[in-house]
Amino acid sequence: xxxxxxxxxxxxxxxxxxxxxxxxxxxxxxxxxxxxxxxxxxxxxxxxxxxxxxxxxxxxxxxxxxxxxxxxxxxxxxxxxxxxxxxxxxxxxxxxxxxxxxxxxxxxxxxxxxxxxxxxxxxxxxxxxxxxxxxxxxxxxxxxxxxxxxxxxxxxxxxxxxxxxxxxxxxxxxxxxxxxxxxxxxxxxxxxxxxxxxxxxxxxxxxxxxxxxxxxxxxxxxxxxxxxxxxxxxxxxxxxxxxxxxxxxxxxxxxxxxxxxxxxxxxxxxxxxxx
Amino acid sequence: xxxxxxxxxxxxxxxxxxxxxxxxxxxxxxxxxxxxxxxxxxxxxxxxxxxxxxxxxxxxxxxxxxxxxxxxxxxxxxxxxxxxxxxxxxxxxxxxxxxxxxxxxxxxxxxxxxxxxxxxxxxxxxxxxxxxxxxxxxxxxxxxxxxxxxxxxx
Numbered sequence: 235x236x237x238x239x240x241x242x243x244x245x246x247x248x249x250x251x252x253x254x255x256x257x258x259x260x261x262x263x264x265x266x267x268x269x270x271x272x273x274x275x276x277x278x279x280x281x282x283x284x285x286x287x288x289x290x291x292x293x294x295x296x297x298x299x300x301x302x303x304x305x306x307x308x309x310x311x312x313x314x315x316x317x318x319x320x321x322x323x324x325x326x327x328x329x330x331x332x333x334x335x336x337x338x339x340x341x342x343x344x345x346x347x348x349x350x351x352x353x354x355x356x357x358x359x360x361x362x363x364x365x366x367x368x369x370x371x372x373x374x375x376x377x378x379x380x381x382x383x384x385x386x387x388x389x390x391x392x393x394x395x396x397x398x399x400x401x402x403x404x405x406x407x408x409x410x411x412x413x414x415x416x417x418x419x420x421x422x423x424x425x426x427x428x429x430x431x432x433x434x435x436x437x438x439x440x441x442x443x444x445x446x447x448x449x450x451x452x453x454x455x456x457x458x459x460x461x462x463x464x465x466x467x468x469x470x471x472x473x474x475x476x477x478x479x480x481x482x483x484x485x486x487x488x489x490x491x492x493x494x495x496x497x498x499x500x501x502x503x504x505x506x507x508x509x
Numbered sequence: 510x511x512x513x514x515x516x517x518x519x520x521x522x523x524x525x526x527x528x529x530x531x532x533x534x535x536x537x538x539x540x541x542x543x544x545x546x547x548x549x550x551x552x553x554x555x556x557x558x559x560x561x562x563x564x565x566x567x568x569x570x571x572x573x574x575x576x577x578x579x580x581x582x583x584x585x586x587x588x589x590x591x592x593x594x595x596x597x598x599x600x601x602x603x604x605x606x607x608x609x610x611x612x613x614x615x616x617x618x619x620x621x622x623x624x625x626x627x628x629x630x631x632x633x634x635x636x637x638x639x640x641x642x643x644x645x646x647x648x649x650x651x652x653x654x655x656x657x658x659x660x661x662x663x
Contacts, residue, residue: 351658381658408653411577412568415608418583420652423645426521426587442657448648 240475243282243326248319249301254387257308258352259317260294262301263327273297274334275359276438276466276494279304280474282326283315290471290489291316292440293330294355296362302327305355305387331474333494335360336464340436343462344372346428348449350379350421350441354387356466357440361395368400375402375428379421379441382407383414402429421445422452432457438494440466447504450497460498467493467500483509513538516614520561521587522638530634537620542612549590549605556599558618559591565611570604582649583608592646594618595639 246263253259264270273279278292281304289312295303308317319325337360345364349357357376364371376395380386386405396403406417406424417424421441435458439446446465453463469481469488476490484503486492503509514535517523523531541560543549549560549567560567566585570578581603584590590613593601599618625632 379658381656385658408656408658410580412570412580412606413577414580416583417566417585418568418580420649422652423582423649427585444655445652445657448652 243328245324246327248321248323250321254305255385258387260303260305262303264301270302273330275363276335276356277330277332278493279327279329281316283312286315287312289313292356294358307352331489333492335438335494337363341370344430344435345374346430346435346437348377348421348437348439350445352387353440354378357438360438373430375430377404377421377424377428380407382409422448425452425456436462438464461496463497464494465497467495513540513614516563522561522589530631533624533631537617538614541615543607545607545610547607549607550601552601552604554601556591556593556601556618558616559589559594561614562586562588562590563612565607565609568606568608570606572604589642592639592643
């Protein structure tokens, strides 16, 4: 749904708010007029907290199945304002923008979905359609990392995914007390636990950029080809359609050319501290 | 309890290793098992060897007086527990606790160091396998220290 001026957002109403962790919520949004816009997994919207500002937020749900789902962590003024919204409140949104996860390209291959922290939200938008068309893929493995057990979003849903026989779920945290019965260790070190054939695997990775850089290197080391590793980047996106240049990374604009990139295209750029 | 020689030959850590070296390693190895909750090693104790995990999970922990220990990492089947035996003064640098019942192979360090001194090929083979382990774990600790899931300015 696009207004005539691309910077003018459309109005959306908060249908419900689901708490994921102490500082993270999922908003279910419906347009005040018409039906929710169609989008592709991995794309993002610009969400506007009136009078405060806009931030890019990936979709975390499925297209065409009810309200738009956006999972937001309260870390800055805009995200804090969005996290304080309640059912019935209205906000602005424009989109969808950006490149999606290449699910069609991944058909027939083993699918490795790797998420760090809130990166599980956009990864979820790829996992749900993959599970809905499970026969299109080989093995599917979901590897989730978080700072601590308390920082893991979608906890109950992860529990349900674990019980699916055709989905391998591995969860690991960076820090834990002995009361935590799960895995402790950084995401790249857990890749050997995932069951996949490297020569026919496609990996989708989303999380903090440092985590993604090391994860991509670990995937390369495991034998996954660079052109089959896809990262979803988050840079300082403002306009969302490659006009303002705030998210420019070398010759690419993350908002327009990304946020999902093949690692083979951006590996060199990621290693440059100047950009 | 696993047979040391066949377990060594099948363990991922020694994948592709010369069978003659497996024979040598087996002379320093024996099968072990630990119930959940038992410590395989304690910080500061002599690092008399290392373990190859066949099943179960261990936690590498640092204890703190009056507070809950910190779990640094968990390791499970297919992984190696213990690198302190390689570097003098050969002391464990953390506690190793069985989170689940453990089956595995213990390799005696004094035996292995002795054989490595007289057989440089064995020593070099071990170095080639342990050095990447050191690097991987150093990188993992760096990532943990970065606390990458902390607040961002977004």
